[in-house]
Amino acid sequence: MEHQTILQALFLGILEGLTEFIPVSSTGHLLLAGHFMGFKSTGKAFEILIQLGAILAILSVYFRKLWQMLIDLPRDRITQHFVVGIILAFLPAAFLGVLLHDFIETVLFESPRLICIMLVLGGIVLLVVDRMPIKARYHDVEIMPWLVYLGIGVFQCLSLIPGTSRSGATIVGAMLLGTDKRTAAEFSFFLAMPTMVGAFVYDLYANRNVLSASDVPIIAVGFVAAFIVALIVVHTLLDYVSKRGYALFGWWRLVVGGLGLAALAIWG
Template sequence: MDQTIVEALLLGLLEGLTEFIPVSSTGHILLAGHFLGFQSTGKAFEVLIQLGAILAILSVYFGRLWRILTDLPRDQRTQRFVLGILIAFLPAAVLGALGHSFIKTVLFETPKLICIMLIIGGIVLLLVDRMPLKARYHDIMDFPLSTYLKIGLFQCLAMIPGTSRSGATIVGSMLMGVDKRAAAEFSFFLAMPTMAGAFAYDLFKNRDILSATDLPIIATGFVAAFVMAVIVVRYLLDYVSRHGYALFGWWRLVVGTVGLIALFAFG
């Protein structure tokens, strides 16, 4: 098997494993790609394989999404929830479009920054997980509209690779009074428009430089990400309900520290 395909397979598995847990999938993929010497056209691979993770969560939540779709025309609670998702999505959509070039050409190319953000995010996650926060919201469909917006603003922090989209939304949700399980579940729902938008925008921006030779690599990463993400989504909510987020905080600290040591040692 071609070495690049093997690398794409490994990176796809890593994407699926880390996309929905608060450890920064993009940070992990960029670091792994750096040390593997993996290069993708326009850094598109790292974004486009997220479609596998998007389809994974759509498949797991298909029944609930279908109910939301059928209830939407007549149920005010459902209408309010969909509006809340859109409100939470808009800040990252606007900032991501405005800062796309800087994010892809500068932040994506700075491994030391990724490691530092992994460490900082790990410390924040450990601290917030241990704080005696009083949960006021237990159902993702019942947040105040202002809370949806604040969580969306927290998601903007994930424009810096290594921060973690899910980590930013989960921490923001918990600080806004959302319980741990609902925080993770809302990050799933917010991921759908956010990741789909990033996928579509990146595909559009790279439409002139991607070629047929890129398709097998992207397809391999996509399939691997889909399979692994399905497994993670099925079990994550029960895990965080019982154990919280400490494991992921320590995970970030270890990966960020090892990454910095490797960068200083090997470049």
């Protein structure tokens, strides 16, 4: 394994951990970075498997909460309500993701220009929604109406287009449906767990025949980097958005998408 490839894997792992849970599209960033760095992984196996690092990061942060929910589930109505809500929010994107899997990975994932355009459009939407005088009606992720959970799940379907951002789609959807900014981000975390685990398992199965022992070192480096950085992000994001909102991430998307379009125009 060339040293340069290990460094590329380290960089991409850090990028995955940094962007997975903020509304800027981790997939879009990874695909663009890989395109301009010349980083190739068969069947996008590297990009798929390092997501496990980010998954484990959020599971570790919420482990006590999840364990308590498991204990309370048989008898506590609020916990039961919340679990049903997560399932309702999970199902729309899960259904479409399986139905359109091949098209997404072989067509949409191969279009850096589309990713850049979606980054820019998503940035504009995020800036507009962040400034809208929306009166928040829901301040607790566990007791929102089921139609709100389902509506957030419908918004999550937009994230099947690379560059849109799973967390961005769910956060914007949650805010438009009446949650405050912190609650929108927190529910995005909870929804990420089944969504990312489901996508990871499905993609791992689909790519089971293309992985080899030579892939292990770069995947391991990317996995560890994604885990450590995602852990830091999850610990700090809720307080940040409660105080400052999402404008920073909207501008981030505009800059990255704009620079990407310029680079594609110059270098292809």
